[in-house]
Amino acid sequence: MRGSLYVILVGYLFLLSCNTTNQKSPKEIKSYFESKEFSFTEIEGIGFEKGCTRRDNSDIIKAGEKYFVYYTKVFGRSPGYWGTIWAAVSNDQGHTWRELGEVLGVGEQGEWDSQAVFTPNIIEEKGIYYLYYTAVRPTPGNLNGEFENNSTIDFTAIGVASSNNPAGPFTRCSENPVISVSSDNSDFDSYRVDDAVLLKKIENFWLYYKGRKYADGKSGPLHTKMGVAFADKPVGPFTKYEKNPILDKSHEVFLWQQNGGIACLASFSNTFEFAADGLDFTTQPVNVKMPRNNRPNAPGAFRPDLTGKKSNELTWGISMVLNKNECYLVRWELIDKK
Numbered sequence: 205m206r207g208s209l210y211v212i213l214v215g216y217l218f219l220l221s222c223n224t225t226n227q228k229s230p231k232e233i234k235s236y237f238e239s240k241e242f243s244f245t246e247i248e249g250i251g252f253e254k255g256c257t258r259r260d261n262s263d264i265i266k267a268g269e270k271y272f273v274y275y276t277k278v279f280g281r282s283p284g285y286w287g288t289i290w291a292a293v294s295n296d297q298g299h300t301w302r303e304l305g306e307v308l309g310v311g312e313q314g315e316w317d318s319q320a321v322f323t324p325n326i327i328e329e330k331g332i333y334y335l336y337y338t339a340v341r342p343t344p345g346n347l348n349g350e351f352e353n354n355s356t357i358d359f360t361a362i363g364v365a366s367s368n369n370p371a372g373p374f375t376r377c378s379e380n381p382v383i384s385v386s387s388d389n390s391d392f393d394s395y396r397v398d399d400a401v402l403l404k405k406i407e408n409f410w411l412y413y414k415g416r417k418y419a420d421g422k423s424g425p426l427h428t429k430m431g432v433a434f435a436d437k438p439v440g441p442f443t444k445y446e447k448n449p450i451l452d453k454s455h456e457v458f459l460w461q462q463n464g465g466i467a468c469l470a471s472f473s474n475t476f477e478f479a480a481d482g483l484d485f486t487t488q489p490v491n492v493k494m495p496r497n498n499r500p501n502a503p504g505a506f507r508p509d510l511t512g513k514k515s516n517e518l519t520w521g522i523s524m525v526l527n528k529n530e531c532y533l534v535r536w537e538l539i540d541k542k
Contacts, residue, residue, distance in 0.1 A: 227464035230478060230488040237467075237476040237492040242500060243537045247522075249301030250292045252532040255280055257287070259524045259531040260323040263401070263460075263504040264298060265511060267328070267370045271298055273504065273522050274307065274335060275533065276322035285340050285351040289324045291372055298506070298522060298535050307372030308335060308365050316341050316361055316381060319351045325504070327402040327409070327438060328370075328511045334438040335365045335374045336382075336400035336411070355421045359385050360396045362413060364439055382440040383413060383433060392429045392449040394418040399457040402438075402510065403466070403482070409435045410482065411442055414457050415449065428472070430454035432483065451477060451485045456502045461515045474499055500536045501526060 228236075250258055250273075261275035271294040278287035289308040292301040308324070311317035317339030324337045338360055343352040352358055361381035365374035386394040393415025403410040412432045416424040429449035433442035453472035460467060465480040467490075476492040479485045500523030509515035520537045 227480070230490055233463060233467070233478045234490045234492055236463075237490065239541055240538050241541045242494075242498050243539050244500075244523075245299070245535050245537075247299060247301060247533065247535045249294075249303055250275070250533050252525075252530070254530075257531040258290070258533050259287075259526075260502050261504045261522045261524065261533055262325045263510060264506040264521055265326050265328065265333075265370060266506070266508065266513075267333075267511065270295060270370075271506065272326070272370045273298070273301070273533075274324040274326055275522075276320075276324070277306070278320075285322070285353055286320050287322050289321050289335070289337055289374075291370075293371065298520060304371050307367075308337060308374045311339065311341075311376070314341070315379065317363060318342065321363075323399050323502075325400045325402055326370075326510060327404065329404070329409075329438050331368060332438075333367050333370050333374075334377075334402075335367070335372075336362060336402065337365070338362055338398045338400070339381075355395070355424060360398055361385065362397055362400050362411075366439075377439045382435075382442055383411065383444075385415075385418075386444075389418040391415075392417050393431055393444075395420070395424055396428075401457045401459055403459075403461075404509070404512070405482075407436060409438055409442075411435070412457050412459060414454060425455065426472075428453070428455040430457050430468070430470075445483065447483070450479075450483055458500075458503050458505070460505045460507055460518050461509050462517055467518065469494070469499065469503070471499075471501075500524075503536065 257278045276287040277290040291304045291307045294301045319340045321337045321339045340351045342349045362383040363381045365376045367374045395418040396416035399414045401412040420427045430451040431448035433444045435442040454470045456471040466482040467478045474494045477485045478490040503523035505521035518538045
């Protein structure tokens with residue numbers, strides 16, 4: 205009962221905080237997204253580089269007059285469950301970038317994040333920057349001390365690190381994750397949790413994430429869904445929403461504030477979706493389908509709300525190109541259809 209009251213209160217605060225002058229009906233939201241398409245451009249500094257993978261970038265955060273992005277980087281290996289988190293800075297809204305270096309490495313040997321740290325995201329609160337990340341440790345018993353990516357014992361978790369400088373470096377806030385897999389094998393997030401996306405409303409922090417079910421085994425990636433958890437502080441503790449999952453076919457969690465609510469692009473279905481309360485994406489679905497060849501892969505958006513500024517629509521961001529095992533980053537914009 206306490207958990208139910210908590211979620212009701214959080215939802216109520218969300219509605220109170222929405223700018224009602226910007227609220228639109230699902231029909232208006234649908235019409236808006238039907239008029240849009242994505243445009244992509246190559247970028248300098250963190251674009252293609254032979255022998256190097258950059259992928260799964262964060263949302264973009266603005267500090268002063270500079271823009272920061274965080275991403276997974278790995279040299280000379282398969283880009284799967286390897287890598288550490290790096291950062292780059294831009295002075296021209298993401299057209300050119302200067303790489304700053306590694307801002308978060310792997311954890312100590314034997315810890316839950318000692319194999320790789322990846323899929324970062326960011327939020328600022330009272331001058332402190334909180335970097336959320338997914339991590340794995342080597343598969344227990346693996347003779348090479350590596351992560352096998354099997355469907356039985358290779359779990360993932362989400363942690364958080366902090367810094368008073370968006371350029372890092374970031375220091376772990378705890379030895380333990382802030383979001384772990386469910387202990388009930390029938391739950392949607394009983395095998396994998398990944399792809400943190402952050403939102404702040406009033407004094408509550410919302411952490412959206414993707415989940416995979418243990419019971420789905422090797423077919424798990426095809427059944428990935430989105431859930432959300434709530435906390436009073438950026439470092440948690442987080443309470444998972446009792447009505448999770450909140451969206452099907454959402455392998456790469458990507459969402460933003462839009463016209464008084466929350467919009468997202470569900471990756472497997474390639475559709476724009478909208479929830480006025482940030483939770484209910486199904487009662488009045490927007491369901492605007494984008495062509496598979498005209499949507500960003502594993503994208504992050506420039507979001508002024510990550511530093512407490514007004515944010516009302518999707519404009520531009522960074523996403524990933526996967527081309528014959530070569531991963532690199534590009535810039536995208538949401539523009540009017542030609």
